[in-house]
């Protein structure tokens with residue numbers, strides 16, 4: 783089971799994730815963290831979806847290639863988190879829903895990269911990443 787703990791994020795991403803969550807809630811959004819860090823085994827299982835295993839392709843990143851797999855001094859230090867908006871406690875699955883865009887704008891204002899900008903990768907909609915230059 784992949785981690786949802788803020789403490790498994792890169793030390794520079796942890797305060798940004800906390801600010802992200804607080805700003806979202808201040809604007810009446812209800813963000814749910816789906817994943818922070820995942821192990822190489824969990825990444826491989828995700829990679830096999832739609833390839834060796836039945837289901838839709840979930841990622842193009844092999845183990846070690848995802849920002850979710852990053853380590854620092856032997857400890858989990860993910861450079862990205864996945865989050866989605868809830869509405870009345872239920873996941874917002876419509877990618878056109880304004881809460882997605884509102885979350886993306888809040889993340890970008892904090893200097894994070896929101897992969898929901900790319901219309902060609904709808905499966906990246908929940909992905910918020912620490913830019914490499916930070």
Ligand SMILES: [Zn+2]
Pocket residue numbers: 850862863864908909910
């Ligand atoms: Zn992600």
